[in-house]
Amino acid sequence: MNKPVVTALLLSMIGLGVGPALAKAADENGMQAQQMPMPMKRNHLFEERAGTWKATCDEMEQSKVYCRMFHIEQFGEWQAKNFIQVGPAWTPDSVGFVVATYQGFKAGTTVTIGIDKQSRYKITAPKGNNLMISPDITAKILDEMEKGHKIVVTFNSHSGVRHLTLAELGPYQALLSKVKDQLAGNSKPVSVE
Structure with a gap:
């Protein structure tokens, strides 16, 4: 035992x-x-504002440049603050267009984006606070933005309130040439040290 x-x-x-x-x-x-x-590792290359538009460019690893431009508009909604941010973003390999809102989109809402009197692009927003638009639609939107005068964005926010954003494109076009200059560095060969 x-x-x-x-x-x-x-x-x-x-x-x-x-x-x-x-x-x-x-x-x-x-x-x-x-x-x-x-x-x-990030090296801040460029940041500038023009009107309601802001552009930023950063050099990341391997000397690749990433840029984004956006228009931000604040609005009140049922005694709460909300904002929308609209604009393109470039990586060395692609370009996208982002529509984001602080309080989020109402699930299944249709976000419409149009330039001047051109036909509107309609995209169904996911539940959440940002919508990333495919590169093929982005290319069309950016082409129209380079020649246009105003961008129009409509959507239903999380609370269901319909919102309209209207932004002048003159300041966007002024910043775009500077952003393109920064992005030109991505096409240069990188030396390995």
Whole structure:
């Protein structure tokens, strides 16, 4: 009878002594494997405002330039603050168009985007606070924005209120040439050092 008790006592003592050491070693190895990734190195190249438009460009790793331009408009809604942000974003490989709102879109709302009296683009917004438009539609919108006078965006916000944004494109066009100059660096070959 004493032999099983002694064996159990020895096993529990070993478990109490070795168990925490093994757990600590496993935890340390797990923490090393799950370290936070290093943030991308960024060099701020350009930031400028014109009217209600703002443009920013940053040089990221491998000397690649990323830029975005946006119009921000604040509005009140049922005694709450809300805003809409509209504009393109460029990476070295593609371009997109973003429509974002602080309080989010009403699920399934149709966001319409149009330039001057051109036909409107209608996109169904997901539940959430931003809508990223596909590159093919983005290319059409940006082409119209370069030649147009005003951009019109309509949507239903999270609370269901219909909102209309109307922005002048003259300031956008003034900033666009500067952004294109910054993006031209992406087409240059990068030397490996």
